[in-house]
Amino acid sequence: MLYSLPDQTAGIALGPFPHTIFVVEDNELTRQSLVRRITDAGAEHKVTTAVGSCREIRAALEISRPEVLLVDLGLPDGDGLDIIRDTARRWPEVLIMVITVFGDEVRVVAAIKAGAAGYLLKDDPAVSIGAALQQLLAGGSPISPAIARHLIRHFRGDAGQAVVPSTVRLTAREMDVLSLAAKGFSYGEIAALLSLTASTVSSYTKNIYEKLAVSSRSEAVYEATRMGLISRQS
Amino acid sequence: MKKAIYWLIVALVPVVFLALMYAIDREPGVDPQWLHPVVLSVVGDDDEPPPFLGPVVVEQELPDAQLRPFPGAASGIWYQFVIEKPSQARGLWGLFLPWVNGNLSMYINGALAGESAPMRRPFPEYRKPLYFEFPAALLGPGKNTIQIRVVSERGVTWFTPFYFGPSQELKPAYLYTHFLQFTLMAGTVVALGVVSILLLGLFWIRRCDTGNGWFAAATIAWALYNWILIEPRLLIPIPGVWFSLPPIALGWFTICSAHFVNRLPGCKRPPRWVEHTLMTFGVVGSIMLMAHNLAGGDQPWVQNYVWFPGVMLISAYIVWQLIRATLRNPNLETRLWLCAAALALVVGVRDYLWDQNITTSGTFHYLSYTVSFVLISLAITLLSRVSRALTETETLNLELEDRVAAKGAELAQNYERLRILERQQTISSERERMTTDMHDGIGGQLVHALAVIENNPQFQPMEPILRGALDDLRLIIDSADPMEGDLLVVLSNFRARNERRVQAGGLHFLWQVSDLPSMPDFGPHKILQVLRILQEALTNVLKHAQATQVTVRTSTATDAGGVTVIVDVIDDGTGFVAGNVSGRGLGNMRRRAQELGGSVDLSATEKGSRLRLILPVVDRRHIAR
Numbered sequence: 009m010l011y012s013l014p015d016q017t018a019g020i021a022l023g024p025f026p027h028t029i030f031v032v033e034d035n036e037l038t039r040q041s042l043v044r045r046i047t048d049a050g051a052e053h054k055v056t057t058a059v060g061s062c063r064e065i066r067a068a069l070e071i072s073r074p075e076v077l078l079v080d081l082g083l084p085d086g087d088g089l090d091i092i093r094d095t096a097r098r099w100p101e102v103l104i105m106v107i108t109v110f111g112d113e114v115r116v117v118a119a120i121k122a123g124a125a126g127y128l129l130k131d132d133p134a135v136s137i138g139a140a141l142q143q144l145l146a147g148g149s150p151i152s153p154a155i156a157r158h159l160i161r162h163f164r165g166d167a168g169q170a171v172v173p174s175t176v177r178l179t180a181r182e183m184d185v186l187s188l189a190a191k192g193f194s195y196g197e198i199a200a201l202l203s204l205t206a207s208t209v210s211s212y213t214k215n216i217y218e219k220l221a222v223s224s225r226s227e228a229v230y231e232a233t234r235m236g237l238i239s240r241q242s
Numbered sequence: 243m244k245k246a247i248y249w250l251i252v253a254l255v256p257v258v259f260l261a262l263m264y265a266i267d268r269e270p271g272v273d274p275q276w277l278h279p280v281v282l283s284v285v286g287d288d289d290e291p292p293p294f295l296g297p298v299v300v301e302q303e304l305p306d307a308q309l310r311p312f313p314g315a316a317s318g319i320w321y322q323f324v325i326e327k328p329s330q331a332r333g334l335w336g337l338f339l340p341w342v343n344g345n346l347s348m349y350i351n352g353a354l355a356g357e358s359a360p361m362r363r364p365f366p367e368y369r370k371p372l373y374f375e376f377p378a379a380l381l382g383p384g385k386n387t388i389q390i391r392v393v394s395e396r397g398v399t400w401f402t403p404f405y406f407g408p409s410q411e412l413k414p415a416y417l418y419t420h421f422l423q424f425t426l427m428a429g430t431v432v433a434l435g436v437v438s439i440l441l442l443g444l445f446w447i448r449r450c451d452t453g454n455g456w457f458a459a460a461t462i463a464w465a466l467y468n469w470i471l472i473e474p475r476l477l478i479p480i481p482g483v484w485f486s487l488p489p490i491a492l493g494w495f496t497i498c499s500a501h502f503v504n505r506l507p508g509c510k511r512p513p514r515w516v517e518h519t520l521m522t523f524g525v526v527g528s529i530m531l532m533a534h535n536l537a538g539g540d541q542p543w544v545q546n547y548v549w550f551p552g553v554m555l556i557s558a559y560i561v562w563q564l565i566r567a568t569l570r571n572p573n574l575e576t577r578l579w580l581c582a583a584a585l586a587l588v589v590g591v592r593d594y595l596w597d598q599n600i601t602t603s604g605t606f607h608y609l610s611y612t613v614s615f616v617l618i619s620l621a622i623t624l625l626s627r628v629s630r631a632l633t634e635t636e637t638l639n640l641e642l643e644d645r646v647a648a649k650g651a652e653l654a655q656n657y658e659r660l661r662i663l664e665r666q667q668t669i670s671s672e673r674e675r676m677t678t679d680m681h682d683g684i685g686g687q688l689v690h691a692l693a694v695i696e697n698n699p700q701f702q703p704m705e706p707i708l709r710g711a712l713d714d715l716r717l718i719i720d721s722a723d724p725m726e727g728d729l730l731v732v733l734s735n736f737r738a739r740n741e742r743r744v745q746a747g748g749l750h751f752l753w754q755v756s757d758l759p760s761m762p763d764f765g766p767h768k769i770l771q772v773l774r775i776l777q778e779a780l781t782n783v784l785k786h787a788q789a790t791q792v793t794v795r796t797s798t799a800t801d802a803g804g805v806t807v808i809v810d811v812i813d814d815g816t817g818f819v820a821g822n823v824s825g826r827g828l829g830n831m832r833r834r835a836q837e838l839g840g841s842v843d844l845s846a847t848e849k850g851s852r853l854r855l856i857l858p859v860v861d862r863r864h865i866a867r
Contacts, residue, residue: 035686041693082682109685109712110719114674130689131712136742153734154723192734192753194741 026054028074034060049138062086089122096123113154121224148210156189176223256588270415276407281321291389305402318393327381334409337374343400349389366474371419396481430613434465453505460498467491482536493553497524508576509567557587578619673722688712721770727760747784752793771834778827779811779853789815805859814850
């Protein structure tokens, strides 16, 4: 299968070592199907670990880190969000994607806040999975209108959240990207409208996700301080 | 112009008042034939009429004033005159004395015929018109000797020309002067007493209004002054003390009034030393006056050259204070008080000059009668203050009501907002719970089933059904997304969901949307209907049209029925066969569109077909109107 990679990825070597991928999904058949589709998507991706519980994935991560971690949220022995949060904190170089059935705003935004850079649908065909992994490895992130709308509200600070710290405010361009994405335009269309390339737009999205994660952390600190969980001196 | 008129009034009030007083203080309208301007007089204390013989008898032209103690220890004086009884005299006769000072008794031919009060010490001292009435039968034929004894505890008597004649000639004149000099004065005492009690009450309630307290003290002093003038008895049997009281009271009335005026709104409070000086003058002057009277000095010089001039200066100070206040800020209160003070000053000066015999017009003091004007000023002041306070209270009450109403409305609004937020919160958390349930339950199971099919090709026919079920579930989840009246969000989600399918079908998705008017009351059910209509339309295009591209285009239209939103799904395919329309699910779409109050219209275009969904923008405010 041939891939026409975006310009920015020109420097990334597609050498003999494929990108390593870890998968956490508790339903065995679904997991097997997912692994198969990832493998089908191209030889440059390789699932080296596929497990069904928090305990197993934590153990695996202690030994080695993949380039991409695919996490289901509802795991039998814990919350996938904790795996995402811990991994993002300890090994920020690992790219994390959440696997969901619906790709719904609630679940995806929670995962992004924990540190995920994208999401996959559990029944996505191999083509879509391949494209999503490719985008992620190229430094981009996918977005849906619902998520874009959530992000707009979050960064405007009008959704009842604490005021967003200035360090993680969005630039005007990032806001433009979000507002077009919320109107249903694809990355290609947004790029054309803003005179950018599609991959730039998708890297904007990834930046926005990181800012959301940072601002969520500071929000959590703020909340904790407010509730007296963290003393102000520390 | 208005100012000039006011100052004219200030000047005219004393003039008019004095003119009025001189008019009523006229000579009694009695036939001069009854007037006796000349008598014989003898100083003496005898209880029996003395013989009017020898060198001690003086022919006295009236009025006769004994302003210094009698020589020796004497406290009285006898007057005598002789009249010839007219032959026709019968009925009642009388002796009318328009103005006296002292206690009097009258003897006709050596026998006691009447007395103002029994001749017992301490002698009362009358300072009002007196009238002795007796039967004409007491007069003998021919000459009759009438003798009058006048005594005074402090040795000060006053005896004016008098009338002796038939009662019907004299009595009306007596009643008139009595009314003027006694009844009116008694009235002022009662009025001042009542007012002082009212003011004291007011001061008691509002201790901060010291002005009221000072004015209460002033009215009490004036009431005392007027009362002692008409009270003949010596209630304090030491004449030096008792007869010091009227000038002292008058002085203190002025001092207290000055304090009151200093506290009037609009008047400038003077430095503290001014009021201290007034008080010092009052205390020192009172003591001097009383000491002088007790010592029995033969000239009341303290009263005439210290006390009253000082009091007049204070009155002038009051007038000056009020003129300044009126010039600075002319309000009703200061204007009224200026009139009253100017009147009191002018009349006070007149009384002083009259006492000093510099002016001789009139027969009595007029100052007491200015009470009426002062009381009118006070009444108007209090009334205007009360009415102002009431108006202010009413205004405040109205303001308060307005503010309470506004706060109430605000509260209701807040409550409504809170209710909406709470409802949204409930819907949102419920939606989250359902999404999680579906995700972990039926959603996961559908994905699982698809994975099973993947491993078991014999179940392959099940795949589209399960995939359709999963897609429908996603549609339901998406429809539960609170889109807050923004139809574009619904369309965007629809596109994101279907992008992959469209691309997989080899079609190009053209997205031609613009911002749409907000659609209130567009809940999950309506969103689901729109999504199903669009899904159906897209499925039709993918299945039947053999198109290369599908365009979603939005627009708005305004007509008589209001604003409508138009969503077109346009393909460049084979068009449609009219007879096959129902088979393409158009009936379902129509039904759903009708439920939304809109319509669906399928038409052929130059190349391909166009499904048009028309939705009314329902605005609750319009319906309410």
